Amino acid sequence: MTIRVLVAEDQSAVRAGLVLILRSAPDIEVVGEAGDGERAVALARELRPDLVLMDVQMPRLDGVSATRQVVAEKLADVLVLTTFDLDEYVFGALRAGASGFLLKNTEARELLDAVRTVGRGEGLIAPAVTRRLIAEFAGQPAASRPAPEPAALEQLTRREREVLSCLGGGLSNAEIARRLDMAEATVKTHVSRLLAKLELRSRVQAAVLAQEWGI
Structure with a gap:
């Protein structure tokens, strides 16, 4: 399967480098490039890529807002790429519906693997960010963590709760x-349902x- 990617990055040199890396992979096709958030949304509507590689800080419309529009209109999955690992960017991107979050200092091979992972419909957060988030939650006293909504959990079957726990890991x-x-297909079904x-x-x-x- 070929993964069709739209690259949204305002720095032309960085964008060219990303495109060069992506085009080195036979299973990835770069279908468009955008230098700002508004252009990224417009091209996503026009080209309907499988995935948008989205920078956070861009002119006219920032990457988080652009991600929110792309996801809301179900135009493509979004893999957010940024030099920052601050909580506001991580949680902003995740709340906007991004399927992944990756730092720009990621090696070329890891970038390609991330595109493939999100292209398969799986989520991804940069390992450094994941470790920090887990450490943050693990360091909180149990009483200070948000309590699960009983009504929400009651909707899930036992298997769906087990899958949710694995997702959390x-x-x-x-x-x-x-x-x-x-079976992996069964896992996908449980994930979609939960x-x-x-x-x-x-x-x-x-x-x-x-x-x-x-959980």
């Missing part, structure tokens, strides 16, 4: 399948929610 579909001894029940836009949002709830 950052596991991929294949890893969840091995851990819970089920996202719908919890009214979430992405599995990454589910992972953060699981961590917040201590």
